[in-house]
Amino acid sequence: MKELRLNAYAKINLTLDVLGDRPDGYHDIETVLHTVELHDSIILREDGEGITIRCASPDVPDDTQNIVYRAAQLLKETFHIPRGVEVELTKCIPISSGLGGGSSDAAVTLLGLAQMWKLRLSDRQLIELAGKIGSDVPFFLLGGAALAMGRGERIRLLRPLPTTWVVLARPPIPVSTEWAYKTLDHAAVRRRPDTAAVVRALDAEDPATIGRLLCNVFEDVVVAHHPVIGEVRDRMLAHRPLGVSLSGTGPVLFALAANEAAARELGTALSSWRPELEVFVTRTFAEER
Numbered sequence: 001m002k003e004l005r006l007n008a009y010a011k012i013n014l015t016l017d018v019l020g021d022r023p024d025g026y027h028d029i030e031t032v033l034h035t036v037e038l039h040d041s042i043i044l045r046e047d048g049e050g051i052t053i054r055c056a057s058p059d060v061p062d063d064t065q066n067i068v069y070r071a072a073q074l075l076k077e078t079f080h081i082p083r084g085v086e087v088e089l090t091k092c093i094p095i096s097s098g099l100g101g102g103s104s105d106a107a108v109t110l111l112g113l114a115q116m117w118k119l120r121l122s123d124r125q126l127i128e129l130a131g132k133i134g135s136d137v138p139f140f141l142l143g144g145a146a147l148a149m150g151r152g153e154r155i156r157l158l159r160p161l162p163t164t165w166v167v168l169a170r171p172p173i174p175v176s177t178e179w180a181y182k183t184l185d186h187a188a189v190r191r192r193p194d195t196a197a198v199v200r201a202l203d204a205e206d207p208a209t210i211g212r213l214l215c216n217v218f219e220d221v222v223v224a225h226h227p228v229i230g231e232v233r234d235r236m237l238a239h240r241p242l243g244v245s246l247s248g249t250g251p252v253l254f255a256l257a258a259n260e261a262a263a264r265e266l267g268t269a270l271s272s273w274r275p276e277l278e279v280f281v282t283r284t285f286a287e288e289r
Helices: 067-079 101-116 123-133 137-142 177-183 195-203 207-213 219-225 227-237 260-273
Strands: 003-021 027-046 051-055 085-090 145-150 154-158 165-170 243-246 253-256 278-283
Touching (some): 003 101, 003 137, 003 165, 003 243, 027 101, 027 165, 027 195, 051 067, 067 085, 067 101, 067 123, 101 123, 101 137, 123 137, 145 195, 154 195, 165 227, 165 260, 177 219, 195 207, 207 243, 207 253, 219 243, 227 243, 227 253, 227 260, 260 278
Antiparallel strands (some): 003 027, 027 085, 027 145, 165 278, 243 253
C-alpha cells in the first residue's frame, strides 16, 4: 500500500487589507502571509476507489463539507483517477481560527496526491486547481512568505523572515469570516497596511520593522464585537513584543517576539492569566525552494 506522510503548516497575516467588492461575490484583498511551524499532520494511503477522511476531532466532517475531501475529489474527477485514498488527518492548528489550517490541509493533499498518482502537474496547473478549492489554498502550495492579491489566488513570493518567534493566542469564541466581511465598513477603516513597506522590511530581513507595521483592517471590527479579543491584544502588548495583530478575521491574535525566551515568557503569562486561552509558542517557517 502506498503511503505519504506530510505536514500542513499554519499561516499568519502580517498585513491584511480589503480593497473592495468583486462582481463574483468575493472581495479584492492584499495581504502579506507567512507560514509558521505549527502544523497539522496528514497521512495519505491508497485505498479502494473512494475517498475516506479519518480524524479524531469531532468538529472535522468526513464528507464533501471537508475541504480536504473536495481537494481529493477534484483531482480524481479532473484526471479520471480510478484509485481511492484514505486521508488520516491529525489536527493541531485550531479550527476556524484565522490560521488557514483547512486550506493548508487541502493544499498538502493536492501536492501529495499529485505525487502519489504520478500526475506530473506544472506549478500553474496546481495553482489553478487550488484556486478552485479556496481563495488562500494557492499560497499553501508554496508557503514561506508571499503577497496575495485578487481574492487571494494571485501570489507573489517574497523573502521569508529569518527565524522569528511567534506567540498565538486563541480566545474560545467563534468569528465568522462571512460576518466580518459583511460588517467591515471601508469608509470607517482608520488605518490601512503599508504593504510596500512590509515587503521592503521582509527583503531587508527586519522583524522589528515588520512588528511595527503589522496591520489588519478587520481588527477594529472584530474587537468592537468581541471585546475579549481586545483584552488579549492589550495583555500581549503589555509584554512589549515586536508587534501584535489579528490573523485573518480571527479570533487568533499573534505576537512577534524578540527571541525564544521572550516568546515563552509571553506564552506562559497568557496561559496563567486566562487558562481558557489556547496558546501556542512557535516560529516562522519556510521550506527550501
